[in-house]
Amino acid sequence: MKRKAVRKPRSARTKRTAVRKSHAPAGTKQLDAIDSLVTAGAQALGLPLDPAWRDGVIGNLRLILRHAALVDEFPLPDDAEPAAVFHA
């Protein structure tokens, strides 16, 4: 069935005053930074990090940061409220 669009997407890009790029450096430097973050984060939080797990954790953190970069580049006003549930 042929369908017609009734609503144009209101792209967030049209709202942006400036589109920021990811702050993470590319390539080897990024990998090194994530590697360091995993080492430091595990130590600071008291988490075990078996050498055999490192690549898996680094790969997953890289994926999280890739998704996070997409969220981070989206401009939000200073008074934006988080959506977490809390009832006083």
Next chain:
Amino acid sequence: MLETANIDFAWSAAANIAAAVAAGRISAVSVVEATLARIRERDPLLNSFTAVTEQRALLRAQALDDARASGERLGPLAGVPFAVKNLFDIAGLPTIAGSKIHRDAPPATRDAALIERLEAAGAVLVGALNMGEYAYDFTGENIHDGASRNPHDLDRMTGGSSGGSGAAVAGGLVPLALGSDTNGSIRVPSSLCGIFGLKPTYGRLTRARSFPFVASLDHLGPFARTTRDLALAYDAMQGFDPDDTACADRAAEPIVPLLERGAEGLRVAVAGGYFKCRTAAAVYAMDRVAAALGANRDIEIVEAERARSAAFIITASEGASLHLDRLRTRAKEFDPAVRDRLLAGAIAPASLIIKAQKFRRWYRSEVLKLFAEVDVILALATPCTAPLIGQQTFMFGDAELPVRANLGLYTQPISFIGLPVVAVPVPLAPLPIAVQIIAAPWREDVALRTAHALERQGVVAAPRPAL
């Protein structure tokens, strides 16, 4: 008690079982005995159960038969066998949540609230169901208990993390099951196994005495083979519960009486853009459903891809926070794939997670505006039909994507803001696939009425596997 031999328990609707038990045409004990026998016979193939509560079920069924004999009126789910994902507390059993670690947890002292509510309506719990470890899964695989298997092809995934729930209902072991859905774990198994699943509005059904995953995204809901059964179970489970801080203080809004209103007059659109179908099966399924509902327009769910990313990182972070102590002390006992994701989530910077929660509120306000134009939005439930167990990637248009991370591609942007969804199975051969019927918050009635209308037209149905 004369009809037992004539009833096909393996494919009977819960509504029909309840009517027969309430009328005294069959006994609850005979229903439960047949169910237990079927589990013994078929579950070695499906691997859907991790515990069968045989004695409890038989005692409960006998109590129902005794109540009826003494003139009591039985509830709307009288004698209906059901099972629950093993993250629901069952009194006397440890709540393992798909893990090895929780096998040595003390037994639960009380049933989960939703089990209590279903049993108050006459249903009979027969066991606990397999699931992905700690619900961090879209595949239905479990390193400790083995993969639950798709009844339509035993070599294929059920989808997860409520994989046992999908297999048990689609495989004819029980007509009704409960699962949880944080990012798609009711809708994905519904799609891959070809059954109906309801993920209600966030906060609608109590989660009291169930093991959490991501508190701000966790939902519980039912699976069934008909929309009426889904509605019967849902109605029995509604209502405020102070034991779940996220449970909304709303009165129950029964849907069964509204089902026959159908979809007449509802404005239906198909989600475009990010949700565009990319396989032949997907296009066919969506076109069939859209045509049956007269949906001749597309609508854009703005920033859906970003919403999925935000759900992804909130999940990793909140999930890691939940398991932080266990990661410190028992990391080697996790499924390695789950452990690596949780460790990464624990290390992810908090500033990014808070930003995702802020984006979530913005996204919610934008998506809710769409419901001024439409009542129902249609989107596919999964990007593909059931992959093979162990399959690592699948083709998504021209792109090859990892299975584990992407089966929830279409479900995550919807549950991210808690919208109610009914997953409806389109019975394609050889494998089914489901469409999400998405409604505005608290309008489960709209989603279920639409699903029921499609079912009556024969467009959606739970296909019976050749087991």
